[in-house]
Amino acid sequence: MADTAGQLVPVLEELLGAELPLRLRTWDGTEAGPAGAPVLVLRNRRALRHLLWRPDELGLARAYVSGDLEVAPDSDLYDVLGSLARLTEQTQSFTLRAHPRDLFGPQGRRLLRTAVGTGMIGPRPPLPPEEATRQKLTGSRHSLLRDRKAISHHYDVGNDFYRLVLGPSMVYSCAYWPTGTTSLEQAQEAKLDLICRKLSLRPGMRLLDVGCGWGSLLLHAAEHYGVHGTGITLSGEQARGAQQRIGEAGLSDRLTIRLQDYREVDDGPYDAIASVGMAEHVGTEQFRRYAAVLFGLLAPGGRLLNHQIARRPNLPGESYRMSPFIHAYVFPDGDLSPVGNTVSLLEEAGFEVRDLESLREHYALTLRAWVANLESDWDRAVKLSTLGRARVWRLYMAASALAFEQNRIGVNQILAVRTGSDGGSGLPPTRAEWLGATAGESTGPSV
Structure with a gap:
């Protein structure tokens, strides 16, 4: 897909119901989003799959910890996190706002074309080892x-x-x-x-x-x-x-x-x-x-x-x-x-x-x-x-x-x-x- 970032940003904003407070830079070198905003780098398609499988802060964290999502070298981590916090307050969560019935209308078709074109659709990425270790906790909580x-x-x-x-x-x-x-x-x-x-x-x-x-x-x-x-x-x-x-x-x-x-x-x-x-x-x-x-x-x-x-x-x-x-x-x-x-x-x-x-x-x-x-x-x-x-x-x-x-x-x-x-x-x-x-x-x- 040509201009991957340019395709992604408007779809994400429509689904979130809010303007994206960050610029996105994707693996094909394209960039889109508000001018002067901090830049979040999607290094590969797995970054999108993390978010598709878990569209909230945990999905973002998994992408970052795995190295699939990065803060641009010329951007500040605190600025990026502050922008994401404001977006969370504005939308109450990162959960996408699309109604299931919308998937059969123009919005759904556009989302599907974008998802297929960017490689978003695919198997769930493996959990980073740092999270998989936590999964081994067993027994009664606080035993x-x-x-x-x-x-x-x-x-x-x-x-x-x-x-x-x-x-x-x-x-x-x-x-x-x-x-x-x-x-x-x-x-x-x-x-x-x-x-x-x-x-x-x-x-x-x-x-x-x-x-x-x-x-x-x-x-x-x-x-x-x-x-x-x-x-x-x-x-x-x-x-x-x-x-x-x-x-x-x-x-x-x-x-x-x-x-x-x-x-x-x-x-x-x-x-x-x-x-x-x-x-x-x-x-x-x-x-x-x-x-x-x-x-x-x-x-x-x-x-x-x-x-x-x-x-x-x-x-x-x-x-x-x-x-x-x-x-x-x-x-x-x-x-x-x-x-x-x-x-x-x-x-x-x-x-x-x-x-x-x-x-x-x-x-x-x-x-x-x-x-x-x-x-x-x-x-x-x-x-x-x-x-x-x-x-x-x-x-x-x-x-x-x-x-x-x-x-x-x-x-x-x-x-x-x-x-x-x-x-x-x-x-x-x-x-x-x-x-x-x-x-x-x-x-x-x-x-």
Whole structure:
């Protein structure tokens, strides 16, 4: 078909019921669409087949991860994703609007001619290996065994790959960017210290880090606040990496890493508990149990810091499941709940919620920094994983940055207390006082 792009654009716009906000460049070198718009490159006919078999964001993701769809070198990935997000809002979905009866009219005949001429009609392309792995999850949702497999899918990609993306801090959660902060490392250091101050950590206290990652929070808390800490994770790669870092820091006598589910912890009470970027994996059906377990592991007067991504309650659809792309490629079985639901369930478990801080804009900055790290060392990232996996991470982090910027999702730190039998919280009378000093101003001894 001559001028493939010129044939495709008007048909797509008619089916979508909206003007295409992107230019299309097809495998025959032709290009069509709004002048000056970012350019999406269809490298072959399989790109169209991905969309024909799944005409939504998952179809687009499959085409991109497979390398059949690409962002033009002279276009910006964020601009492309922003344009697609606006199109989604305008049409409510990427689902084509053609009515079945239209297939027998002029529109249907034109669509059929275009589909045949471009090679769109054909067998369903194979799933990218990065998605096929997720298909192997079996068993009851959020059973101990299935949760281990789901966590392994995301976190056991390789510690060297994560080090490239996250930087030396090895912190895989929203950083904290006070005015004047210029680097990701500074922002992650500020976030770790903010958590320690909110928990009012002091020398000798027992800290439990639920979903401890590579041990960064434990290391900071032990080095600057003198705690004894235990970290739990379901990722073998994270556990090995955290243990190595703790050994190199000479803190093996005070910090312990366990390959363990939060439901298996039975050595409380702890003086403080941190759960940072872990509750998204718990599942809405398990969150009551999660809150009750953490409440039971805290000593009276102990504090919980729950750092969790939240969805907006007024978005279309009632499901708390993550987007089809994120569920298939990134966080299988993950859920996002509105922050109000999280607060209610923590209180139902017995906690008194004392503070909630939104860090939405901070996560957008963090994700853009991670994308920059990935793109700046792209060839090594591919070598450390696969081309498909690197493309998944680039797409999900860039799309997530836009979602935070556009207030489609948020992230919040909730500070909750297990009050004593007399109702006492143990907190000073003002927020400024209970936040305490920074690590450099800590009243505790240098450790």
